Amino acid sequence: MPRQTPDKARNMTRRVGAENSAKRTLILDATEKLMVDEGYAAVTTRRVAAEVGLKAPLIHYYFPTTDDLFVAVYRRAAEQVFQRLDAALASEQPLRALWEFVSDTSRTTLAVELMALANHRKIIGHELAIYTERTRRRQAEALEVLLKDSAIDSALCPPIALTVLMVGVARALVMENSVGVSLGHEEARACIERVLGQLEATPGKRTRRSKM
Amino acid sequence: MPRQTPDKARNMTRRVGAENSAKRTLILDATEKLMVDEGYAAVTTRRVAAEVGLKAPLIHYYFPTTDDLFVAVYRRAAEQVFQRLDAALASEQPLRALWEFVSDTSRTTLAVELMALANHRKIIGHELAIYTERTRRRQAEALEVLLKDSAIDSALCPPIALTVLMVGVARALVMENSVGVSLGHEEARACIERVLGQLEATPGKRTRRSKM
Amino acid sequence: MPRQTPDKARNMTRRVGAENSAKRTLILDATEKLMVDEGYAAVTTRRVAAEVGLKAPLIHYYFPTTDDLFVAVYRRAAEQVFQRLDAALASEQPLRALWEFVSDTSRTTLAVELMALANHRKIIGHELAIYTERTRRRQAEALEVLLKDSAIDSALCPPIALTVLMVGVARALVMENSVGVSLGHEEARACIERVLGQLEATPGKRTRRSKM
Amino acid sequence: MPRQTPDKARNMTRRVGAENSAKRTLILDATEKLMVDEGYAAVTTRRVAAEVGLKAPLIHYYFPTTDDLFVAVYRRAAEQVFQRLDAALASEQPLRALWEFVSDTSRTTLAVELMALANHRKIIGHELAIYTERTRRRQAEALEVLLKDSAIDSALCPPIALTVLMVGVARALVMENSVGVSLGHEEARACIERVLGQLEATPGKRTRRSKM
DNA sequence: AATGAATGAGATTTCATTCAT
C-alpha cells in the first residue's frame, strides 16, 4: 500500500509535468487501470512506473507525492462523470440511461476504490465528498423533472432518495462482483429495470398503481 | 496497509494459539476495532500489538500470518451475524429488524472493510463470497415466508432481489458516511422505512396493486 | 545527510533495544566516531550499519528514527562530560585541568558537530541548549571558588564570562583544525596557558593589580 | 544536505555564466541567505532555484556543480571581508572596529556554516584554510602596529594570538546563539569591551601593569 | 540563455516474519 506521504512533502508545488503531456496521461491511465483491476493498494510508484515502462522517480516528477497522483486520477474521473451524466440525462430514456450509467462496472469500481482510499487519505476524502454531493444534487434535479408527473409518489420517495438508492445498489453490485458474489444480482437488476420501465412507460398521467 | 504475506510463509501450520485463549480474543477485538475505526490498512502486526499491550511477534504466535488474523476476524464476525440474523428474523417486526440489522453501522463498516480487503487477499475474498451467499440465501428464505401474502408482488421483485437491494443500500450509506457524505441519506432511510411500514401493515391480504 | 524524520514517525515508542545492549553501544560508538571523523552529515543509517557490520534496518530497531540516534549519542556524551568536568575541577590544578578538558580535541569536535546538527534538528537544539547552560553554570560556580582570591579581577571578567571565553576559544581552535588551519594556534594556546599559570601561581593574595 | 557531487561531474568546465550576470548575483544572494538563515544543509539546487524564481537546471548553468556554487559564495564573501577588514583597521578606533567586525552576526554565521560545510567538502576546506590564514595574517600585522606601545605585553600575548582569541570567541557566541544559548554572553562581551577600552585608552606608554 | 524531461543513486522508514532463547 502506498505509504502515507510524509507531511514535509505536502506543501511543495504540485502538478509538475505539463497538464497535457502524453506521459502524464499514460501514468493516469495506468494508475486507473491498476485501481480498477487490483485495488488502490496496488498503486505504488514502482508498480505504476513498471506498468508504463518508465523509471520510478519519473512518476514523482509528474506527481510529486502519491496523493497528488490519486487526486489527479480522481479529478480526471470526476470530469468525465459530469459529462457522461449530462449525456445520460439528455438521452432518449433518461432513467434507464442513468441506471446504466451508475451501474457501469469499471467506473463504479473506480469510485468504490476511491472511497476505500478516502478512508486513509484525508485529501481524497474531502474532494470525494464535495464531488459526490455535487453529482447527487445534479441527479436529483434531473430526476425531479423527469418524474414530475410520473407514477412515482415523490412524497413516498423523493428524487434525492431515489438517487441514493440507485447509486447505492449499483455500488453494492459492483463490490460484490469483485469478490465473486453474484447471487441475486440478476434478480435485483431485473427488478430495478422493471420498475424503471414502469416509470418510463407512464410519462404522463394518473396511473393510480405502481408506486415505489 | 498490511503488506502481502510473503509466499515463503504461506505453507505454515495455522492456528497455533488455543482457540479460546483470552489473548486470542483480545487480539481479535483490537483488530476488529482498528478495522472499523481506521480501516483495514491500519492493521499491522505492530499496531495491533500496541493496542493490546503485547509484543508484535506474539501476534504471530496466535496468527502465523496476517491473513490468518484477518480470516479469524472475519469468521468470528460471520458467526455473530448468523446468530443475530436469526434473532432479527424471529422478532416481532422481522422486516424492520432486518433493516436495522443490515444498516447497523459498525457491523456494516466491518463488512465493507473486509470487502475492500478481499480485493487484495484472495483467501479473504473466497471466504467472504461463501459467507455472503449463505447469508443471502438465509435472508431470502425468511423474506419469502414473511412476504408470502404481503403487498409486495414477488414477480416484480422477488425476495432475493429485495435482500440485495436492502444490503446494498445499507452498505452505501455506511461508506458514504465514512467519507463525510450524508446528502439524501435521511430521505433514503425515511423512504425505506415507509415502504417497510407499508409492507408490515398489510400482513394478510389481497392487495391487487403491486407496490414496491 | 540524514533526511529529516517525517513527522509521522515522531510519536512512536522510543529507545527500543535494551538500554545496555552491547550492539546498542557499538552503534553509538560508530555514530560518534563518524561524527568526529567525517561530520554529522556522514551519519546515515546505511553508513552506520556498514561501520558496525550490521544490516541497515537493525539500526532502526534500536533507534526508530535518526533523530533518536543523534539524541542518544548526545545524551551519552553529556553524561560523560559531567563526570569528567567534576574530575577536572577536583584535580590538583583545576584551572589547567579545565582548560585541557574544554580543549580536548575529539570531545570538542563532537560538541561542534552536535551544534551544527542542532541548526537543523530542533530536538537536538533544545537538548543542547539545556545541557550547555547546565555545564556553563557548573563551570562558573567552580571558577568562582577557585578564583575567589586569585589575581583575576572578577569585576573586570566574572567567572561566567571566563568560561564562555575559554570554551569559545577552545571550540574555535578545534574547528579551525578540522579544516587545516593552525596559524596562531600555538601562540594562542601558549598565551592562555601563561595566563592560567599566573592565576594558579597566585593562589592567595595580594596582587593589587588586576590582570586578565 | 547537499548530496556530494558525483565524481562523474567533477571534471567539467567551470564557471559558465558570465561573471557579472545579474542572475548570477541573485543566485549567490539567495544561497548566502539560505546558509545564514537555515544552514548550509538547506542549500539544494531546487531550493535555491525556488528562492530566486528560476528553474533548477538553470542554477547548473551558472554553477555546474553545487560545490562550484558554494565556492563562489565563499569567494565573494571573502572579497568583502578583506575590504571591510581594511576599513575597520583604518578607522578611528581600530580595536573596537575589529571586534565589531569579527562579532558581526550574519557574517560570522556564514563563516561558521562554511566551516561546517568544509568538513564534508574538501575543496571548500582548502579554500577556507588559505583565506583564513590570509585574514589572520592581515589582522595580526595591523594589531602589531596598533598595540606596539600599548598596555598589552606582546610577549605574554602576541598579536596573532590575540586575533585567534577574538575570532574564536566571536564565533562561539554566534554558534551558541543559533541554538538558543546565551548564558554568560553578555558578561563575556562586556569583559572583552572593557579590555579593549583599556587598551585603546593607553595609546602611549608606560603602563607596566595591565597585561592580558 | 533557458527549460522540460529524465534518471541513477541513495536516504529514511515500515513491515511481516523468523529464530533462538
Added chain:
DNA sequence: CATGAATGAAATCTCATTCAT
C-alpha cells in the same frame, strides 16, 4: 508462552545532474 533480536523486501521521496531542444 513469550520476547528480544534480526532481516529481506519494499515503499516513498529527494537530489544532483544530464540532455535535447
